[in-house]
Amino acid sequence: MADGSAAALVKTTCPYCGVGCGVSGAVGQAPSSDGRALSVAGDAAHPANLGRLCSKGTALGATVGLQGRLLEPTVNGKAASWADATALVAKRFRDTIARHGPDSVAFYVSGQILTEDYYVANKLMKGFIGSGNIDTNSRLCMASAVAAHKQAFGADLVPGCYEDLDLADLVVFSGHNAAWTHPVLFRRMEAAKARGQKHVVIDPRRTDTAEGADLHLAIAPQSDVRLWNGLLAHLIRIDAVDRDYIAAHVNGFDAVEATLAELDQSPAAVAADCDVALDDLLSFYKLFADNPKTVSLFSMGANQSAQGTAKGLSILNVHLATGRIGKPGSCPFSITGQPNAMGGRETGGMANTLAGHMDFAPADRDRVARFWGAPDTARAPGLKAVDMFEAIHAGKIKAVWVMATNPAVSLPDAGRVREALDRCPFVVVSDCVETDTTAFADVKLPALAWGEKDGTVTNSERRISRQRALFPAPGQARADWRIVADVAKAMGFDGFGWSSQASVFREWARLTAYENTGDETGRVLNLAGLSTLTPETYDQLLPIQWPVRADGRGTPRLFTDGRFQTPDGRARMVPVRPKGPADAMDAAYPLSLNTGRIRDQWHTMTRTGLAPDLCRHAPEPFVEVHPADAEALGVQDGALARVITVRGEAVALAKVTERQRPGGLFMPMHWTDAFAPSGRSNHLIAPNLDPTSGQPEFKHTPARLRPYRETWKGFFLTRDSLALPSGLDLVWRRIPQDACQQHEFAGRGDEVERAALRKGLVKGLVGELVTYEDVATGARRDAWLRDGRLVAVLYITINGRLPPRDWLAELFAESELSQDARSALLFGRPPGAPVDKGPLVCACLKVGAKAVQAAIVAGAASPDAVGAVTGAGTNCGSCRPEIARMIAATAAVPAKEPAHV
The missing domain is CATH 2.20.25 (N-terminal domain of TfIIb)
Structure with a gap:
């Protein structure tokens, strides 16, 4: 310190x-x-x-810095007091409801808010406004798993725990790139694999998780149901199902078996439909049959589909038919994407559920209404996320409150979402930072960020943990639950007078236990043992898995006794039939666009974009394409490419790689207007929805790919991020560095456009200007210095090469530039011997590819050996698959023969 x-x-x-x-x-x-x-x-x-x-x-x-933070309420862009902002929100919502009814308003919330926040927002909308129109961005991640759980188990219940990942003999990753999206869990499984655990990855892409797996099934897009149905048919054929378990605990097996008989379930037919090698399919079948201790992990690769619920059910069917559930090391396991997606699912943050895993059946609805003292509690589900914004676009919803999420970027067909927000008569956004969505807000309310919030979250294994404040609230920022409660009180509603987040949590825990028998016929989600927490015991709460018994003990696994939360206590197998993608590819759009996450970024970069180290492994938007497709289309590795769908176009760096399936494209979903407006992916995505869950199909949109063919390129380094001049035909992206912001450009215009760009960039720059021009290459290098320090650097070239940026970025940290450094600015190369670290491999310890490669050449033959030399991979381990890939690539290159003399 x-x-x-x-x-x-x-x-x-x-x-x-x-x-x-x-x-x-x-x-x-x-x-x-x-x-x-x-x-x-x-x-x-x-x-x-x-x-x-x-x-x-x-x-x-x-x-945790305060750059970009919302620190005071604003109304129509002008600072306002909390009292005035709260009163306005309450009045506009109250007036809209009075004129158009309760379904004319909506809340769109987030897995980033805490359980207490979720509970209060849900209580206000469903209980007192009386509409079901509250939905969460978890609809985009986990809704299909929720729907599958409810159909199979009677409620949204995740049966397993992380210990099962250690105990399993086989782990199947179904659309789950755990090495990047859940790396801490992946390290546990990596350790188990070293002890003999087998890994199978089902994914069209050869991800880092697939790289080290025992088997990778690169299935055709949206063929998951066909694959899992084929596995179940095979297990029935070889008598590898558990008929005793089925007889005692499962309904629906006969109906599922009859549905399987409608198609040819021979391995050859399934392999052909899934476009995988027959031998690989048979290997999967054998691994599954031979390993009773199996965990099947499924995540967004399975859920984000117009048939996501069917995919989930096909996985659950296999586990129920084989009795692989409720046992150590054996379960189907939906892995959530956000820190509190589970907390939102529990408290009713989804439009089609009430709080406490209760639905809109009259008995459940009346129970919740009695508990809340809210006779106007909603009697029917509200609109799910995509339908909600479509209703805003159509003018049916006239006031919307967005909390802690960025739908202008994250929803599919995001351009239409922006149109909807622009049309909406009244938009409220409560968030901790400015986003693409806050640009549409009539009222902006400053919320606490991580490190300032205090409350609880629930992770993927049903474990409730405390988030605690590390810093005092900055400016006028407030907790989300308090913001909502103040608006509720201003609307004239009682029941929102909590003194603290601890009192909110106690009420929530009491609701889960309310009229809950606590025995085998009761609701599984029961926090009875936490319903009497004092402020002190709440503050000291240790991580615990629900259900929590009255004696305070948690529950690691569900269904250990074979009882489920259905009327007869039996699980339900549900017949599902394979279907092709919602949109078929054609000659105009012959490729399948898949979007997803990358290793070091999170959602729309409002937090991770503040950490320069996290921006170096993948510093700009990219599109992965198979070499055969790239060659046919004239797309070069490392060059810019246009990704086009019927809904729009994006420009991203082409990565030509055999890890991508032929006919497929992959783009990350993280970039925003603040980082790369031309590299946004989700405005390209069709809003095709699962009919049950309402989850969009992010994993397949017909697309085409073309070279961008820029005529010039350049970069601009400055101490602050900037707003670029509008109306120019160029692509730009911002990459945070430790001491400056790096802005990369490429354009297809002429000298007039380049001059306009330069004029806009240099406006307001003060200091000594040094300039170099090369007419032959069309290169220009400008640098501005003030008091001996570097202020800004602008390099542009037409047909030449641009120099490395790292050494230039490091000059911004110097208190005064040396004469050699000043000269180097114009030469376009660093003084002295160049130091090239290569692309960043290990973000935790800042280890570049050159250091890793040097260790490999020197004899490091494993990720552990590379880590011993360089440190790479010794912290979180998410770079270990990449290191292993580099080792394999080096081993594949034949050693040079010694020269003959």
């Missing part, structure tokens, strides 16, 4: 994926203008991560 004193450790929970890692944070003093500094480490006592953190969690200390 700056003053030499020791900072107190605060135990909290990571705000990223559904693993729910425990974090220990120590607050210090920073030299920055906002005075914030935070050192973080994994909490070794937290059972979800046992001390490990991924690259994103490790970099949390770099994300």
Whole structure:
């Protein structure tokens, strides 16, 4: 710490994926203008991560500054008091309801808010406004798994726990790139694999998870149901189902068996339809049949589909038919994407559920209404996310409140979502930062960010953990639950007068236990043992898995006794039939566009984009394409390419790789207007929905690919991010660096356009200007210095090459440039011997590809050996698959024969 004193450790929970890692944070003093500094480490006592953190969690200390924060309420762009902003929101919602009815308003919330926030928002909308129109961005991630669970188990119940990942003999990753999306869990499975655990990956892409698997099935897009149905048919054929378990605990087996008989289920037919090698399919069948201790992980690759519910059910059917559920090391396991997707599902954050895993059946609805004292509690589900924004676009919803999410980027057909927000008469956004969505807000309400929030979250294994505040609230920012409760009170509603988040949690826990028998016929989601927490015991709450018994004990696994939350206590197998993708490819759009996450970024980069180290592994938008497709289309590796669908176009860096399936494209979903407006992916996506879950099909949209064919390119380094001049035919992207912001450009215009760009960029720059021009290459290099320090650098070229950027970015950290450095600015190369670290491989420890490659050449033949030399892969381990790939690639290159003399 700056003053030499020791900072107190605060135990909290990571705000990223559904693993729910425990974090220990120590607050210090920073030299920055906002005075914030935070050192973080994994909490070794937290059972979800046992001390490990991924690259994103490790970099949390770099994300707690106040840049870009919303720190005061605004109304129509002008600062307002909380009293005035709250009164206006309450009045506009109240007036809209009075004129057009309760279904004319909506809330769109997020897996980033805490369970207490979710509970209060749901209580206001469903209980007191009386509409079901509250939905969550978890609709985009996990809704199909929820629908499958409810059909099979009677409620949205995840049966397994992380210990099962250690105990399993076989893990099947179905549309789950765990090495990137849940790396801490993947390290546990990597350790189990070293002890003999087998891994099968079902994914059209050869992801980092697939790289090290025992078997990779690169199935055709949306053929998952065909694959899992074929597996079940095979298990029935060889008498590998558990007929005793089925007889005692499962309904629907005969109907599923009859449905399977409608198609040729021979391995050859299934392999052909899934477009996988017959031998590989048979290997999968044998592995599954031979390993009773099997965990099938399914995530967004399975869920994000117009047949996502059917995919989930096909997986659950196999586990129910073989009795692989409720047993150590054996379960189907839906892995959530967000830190509190589960908390939202529990409290009724989805439009088609009430709180406490209760639905809109009259008995459930009346029970919730009695508990809340809210006779106007909604009697029917509301609109799910995509339908909600379509209703806003159509003018049916006239007031919307968006909380802690960025639908202008994250929803499919995002251009139409922006049109909807622009048309909506009244838009409220409560968030901690400015986003693409806040640009449409009539009222902006400043919310607390991670590190300031205090409450609970639930991870993928049903484990409730505390998020605790590390910093005081900045400016006028407030907790989400309090913002909503104040609006509720201003609307004239009682029942929102909590004194703290602890009192909100107690009420929520009491609701789960309300009229809940607590025996085998009751609701499984029951927090009876937490319903009497005092503020002190709430503050000290340790991680615990629900259901929580009256004696305070948690529950690792569900269904251990073979009883489910259905009227007769039996699970239900549900027949599902394979279907092709919702939109077929044709000559105009012959490729299948798949979108998803990358290793070091999170959602729309509002947090991870603040950490330069997390922006170096994949610094700009990219599109993966198979070499055969790239050659046919004239697309070059490392060049810009246009990705086009019927809904729009994006421009991204082409990555030509055999890891991509022929006929397929992959784009990350993270980039926004603030980082790369031309590289946004989700406005390209068709809003095709699963008819049951309402989850969109992000994993398949017909597309085509073309070279961008820029006529010039350049970059601009400056200390601050900037708003680019509008109306120019160019592509740009921003890459955060430690001491500056790097802006990359490419355009197809002429000298007039380049001059217009330069004029816009240099406006307001003050300092000494040094310039170099080369007419032969069309190159121009400008640098601005003030008081000996570098202020900005602009390089542009028409047919020449641009120099490396790293050394230029590092010059911004110098208090005064040397004469050699000043000369190097114009030469376009660093002084002295160039140091090229190569692309970043290990974000945690800042290890580049050149250092890793040098260790491999020197004899490091495993990721552990490379880690011993360089440190790469020794923290979170998410880079270990890439290191293994580099080792394999080096081994595949024949050694040079010694020269003959």
